[in-house]
Amino acid sequence: MVKGSQKIFVAVAGNIGTGKTTLSNMLANHFRWDAHFESVSDNPYLSDFYVDMKRWSFPLQIYFMTHRVKSHQNITEGTSSAIQDRTIYEDANIFARNLFEQNLMEERDYHNYLEVYKVVTSTLQAPDLMIYLRKSLPKLKEQIKKRGRDYEQDMPEDYLSNLNRYYDEWIDRYDLGNKLVIESDHLDFVANTQDFDAICQKVVESLDQQDLFLR
Secondary structure (H helix, E strand, O other): OOOOOOOOEEEEEEOOOOOHHHHHHHHHHHHOOEEEOOOOOOOOOHHHHHHOHHHHHHHHHHHHHHHHHHHHHHHHHOOOOEEEEOOHHHHHHHHHHHHHHOOOOOHHHHHHHHHHHHHHHOOOOOOOEEEEEEOOHHHHHHHHHHHOOHHHOOOOHHHHHHHHHHHHHHHHHOOOOEEEEEEOOOOOOOOOHHHHHHHHHHHHHHOOOHHHHHO
């Protein structure tokens, strides 16, 4: 959105198990924003992907791209402020890259995917604010075990570790709009009201449309 816009588009990025969905939902309720969540429960590829990553990597990434483009367009073309749980930018810069560099996606599929990604993102309006939830590998593993999704329990440690590294590289060079990095290892924004209030304050301070919060 342009500076001075009457609506806000915030995105929440982060590795598997960082708490993106929970934070997105809490911020949506707090600020009365529409919420757009990542498709997990109805994803037809996800469980197969964790069993055989090389076989299902390309169709999975195409599925995610399609879903996120639709969500992104719904937000930018709508009239309400909104928050998006995970973005199309992460698909290419973190997940597809990781799959390719771990030899879990064929080179021709990877380059084909990137070409489609470039065409699609060239038409998209970037979020006003990109929030990056950063969490260490031990904390990620702890959270993944706690939430108990069967298909995530045998996820290779180097897979998660690489994702963390790619996320850090991506957010460092992210320049499509404002960004906010939240170190979340020692935060409990669900149980601790002060932690959540501090995040909300940082979100407001990171946005250009601060005048909207004064009304």
